[in-house]
Amino acid sequence: MLLPRLLLRNAFRHRLRTSLTIVGLVAAICAFGLLRTLIGAWYASADASSSTRLVTRNAVSLTFSLPLSYAPRIRAVEGVNEVSAAAWFGGIYQSERNFFPQFAVQADSYLRLYPEYVLPAEQKAAFLKDRQGVIVGRKLAERFGWKVGDSIALRGTIFPGTWTFTLRGIWHGAQAGTDESQLLLHYELLNESLRLRAPGRADNTGIFYVGIDRPDDAALVARRIDSLFANSLAETKTEAEQAFQLSFVAMSSALLAAIQAVSVIVILIVMAVMANTMMMTARERLPEYATLRALGFRPGFIATLIMGESLLVAALGAGLGMALTWPAVDLIASALGNYLPHFRIAPATQLQQALAALVVGAVAAAWPAWQMSRSDIVQGLRHVG
Incomplete structure (x- = not known):
């Protein structure tokens, strides 16, 4: 129980910084979920098509x-x-x-x-x-x-x-x-x-x-x-019902590609913000990590502290962002009416949100965790006071 309590106390040592980072994560994860839901709604009709139905139209x-x-x-x-x-x-x-x-x-x-x-x-x-x-x-x-x-x-x-x-x-x-x-x-x-x-x-x-x-x-x-x-x-053109539905999706292929790109960019931006936060945190605590190393703690423990703190903050932001996605989807769905009847969040989208947050937390902490675990003890202690 000592490690979780230590991670929680470390994460909120600078409450304003951590709170702002979590707010950024909430906004990014929620936006990512909405964009992925929009893409899913576009493909919903094709996904619901039957493999035993064909559509015949004028060629x-x-x-x-x-x-x-x-x-x-x-x-x-x-x-x-x-x-x-x-x-x-x-x-x-x-x-x-x-x-x-x-x-x-x-x-x-x-x-x-x-x-x-x-x-x-x-x-x-x-x-x-x-x-x-x-x-x-x-x-x-x-x-x-x-x-x-x-x-x-x-x-x-x-x-x-x-x-x-x-x-x-x-x-x-x-x-x-x-x-x-x-x-x-x-x-x-x-x-x-x-x-x-x-x-x-x-x-x-x-x-x-x-x-x-x-x-x-x-x-x-x-x-x-x-x-x-x-x-x-x-003359006729006959195709599977799914192919027929996808032909309408193809008309918006450029727009869908742009939405997919934006959803990835949103995650990359918040990853950069998170990485900057973890680097600042690691530099401030360099003397503390050096002291722990001098007391006999292994480099892996230092890396665990940094990685665990980053993942904890990412988990908090992801949890709030995923929770806010539901009312946001309902609000947009009511505004869209029947233009996108399948605009609802899918379990796969929530899984993607969770994985995105996990990747953000892990990648943001990877470099400072590696750097602090290999830092020189003497150089770190010199910064004390």
């Missing part, structure tokens, strides 16, 4: 549609067990600030492809029977205070007009990474409306979600689907 761009008639031909491809059409709806709820994803889907087949959307049986049945009905994720319902049976009015942008729906169900995710911030409506309702208002836009869809039997056959099935529509007016 030119997502802005170009595909004929709905492709669905039965894709379904007939060997290795495919399910096909569902989906289209981005893009309506506005009350104001542009209330953004959230909205998709028109072929409800029955879509829900079979996404078993991670867990709906009560009666709500699922009500949704499937009512083409005017919609279902939403739990987080989206909580955001606007929606309850089953509520009427939801959306102002169309891609599909003009005012669309009024009835909320028939609220799903929760079977997994931690499942998106609970979307609204799903019936594709058939949208298509019927287009047939009346804009026949040229009817019977087309944005993408097809494709269920496959074996994840190992994903590349082979994708080639089979694309070869089926080669040299047609609407």
